Amino acid sequence: GMNKNDVISPKYPLIIAHRGASGYCPENTLAAFNESLKMGTKYIELDIQLSRDGELVVIHDTTLERTTNGKGYVKNWTYEDLSRLDAGSWFNEQYKEERIQRLQDVLARYNEAAGFVIEIKKPALYQGIEEKLADALSEITFQSDLLFPVMVQSFDENSLKTFRSFAPDIPIGLLVKRQPAGISTKRMKRISQYAQFINPKINMVNRRLIKRIHSVGLGVFVWTVKDKKTAEKLRLYGVDGIITDFPDLFNNRE
Numbered sequence: 001g002m003n004k005n006d007v008i009s010p011k012y013p014l015i016i017a018h019r020g021a022s023g024y025c026p027e028n029t030l031a032a033f034n035e036s037l038k039m040g041t042k043y044i045e046l047d048i049q050l051s052r053d054g055e056l057v058v059i060h061d062t063t064l065e066r067t068t069n070g071k072g073y074v075k076n077w078t079y080e081d082l083s084r085l086d087a088g089s090w091f092n093e094q095y096k097e098e099r100i101q102r103l104q105d106v107l108a109r110y111n112e113a114a115g116f117v118i119e120i121k122k123p124a125l126y127q128g129i130e131e132k133l134a135d136a137l138s139e140i141t142f143q144s145d146l147l148f149p150v151m152v153q154s155f156d157e158n159s160l161k162t163f164r165s166f167a168p169d170i171p172i173g174l175l176v177k178r179q180p181a182g183i184s185t186k187r188m189k190r191i192s193q194y195a196q197f198i199n200p201k202i203n204m205v206n207r208r209l210i211k212r213i214h215s216v217g218l219g220v221f222v223w224t225v226k227d228k229k230t231a232e233k234l235r236l237y238g239v240d241g242i243i244t245d246f247p248d249l250f251n252n253r254e
């Protein structure tokens with residue numbers, strides 16, 4: 001299986017483009033992924049769901065209305081239906097040719113240029129999505145010069161455990177949000193039985209949380225960072241990755 005020490009910690013955080021460069025382009029589209037690579041990012045975060053005919057598709061919401069001109073649930077439409085939708089105009093008319101992508105196509109297109117952080121969205125809606133994802137990943141030859149070429153993350157612990165049973169060598173991250181009781185070290189240790197990362201929402205992060213996650217031997221990617229000051233603070237905390245809508249945060253383009 002995967003060894004935690006294989007994946008944790010360069011000297012500065014990895015920058016991961018959240019749904020691509022989604023601050024600049026429509027999220028989870030080729031335009032957003034291309035833009036993030038242009039900005040020099042090495043990692044792309046994206047979200048997956050299943051079409052009616054069982055294709056893994058790259059889209060954040062379970063429904064189509066917010067980011068496409070389609071209607072209803074993603075899972076009620078075939079990939080062919082979905083591939084005809086406009087996935088860019090909602091953001092800006094200039095992106096009207098953007099389409100919902102199949103995961104396989106995105107992996108094949110970018111695997112020589114980027115690593116991937118793949119989020120399994122709402123797995124309770126998608127029977128068998130973990131095995132399909134494991135199969136899709138096994139078909140790709142990932143590049144070897146990145147710290148790690150692919151991580152799978154989810155808010156759903158059972159889904160991650162299921163995925164791990166199909167793909168024991170792929171690093172796993174548990175997404176967590178702030179809870180009233182916080183997240184105990186005991187719970188972190190349980191998480192470390194099946195995951196290599198705990199990926200917290202920015203509003204629950206402080207220096208001590210990062211230290212505690214590291215002390216149980218796990219890595220930590222923080223989401224979603226939107227400004228340079230926060231990114232700088234997280235770098236000082238020693239986080240392993242920063243998931244951001246603005247992947248040029250650490251570049252001095254101005």
Ligand code: G3P
Nearest residue numbers: 018045047119175223243
């Ligand atoms: O990468 C973590 C983050 O993407 C989780 O939240 O809603 O943006 O998918 P969301």
Ligand code: CA
Nearest residue numbers: 045046047119
């Ligand atoms: Ca996500």
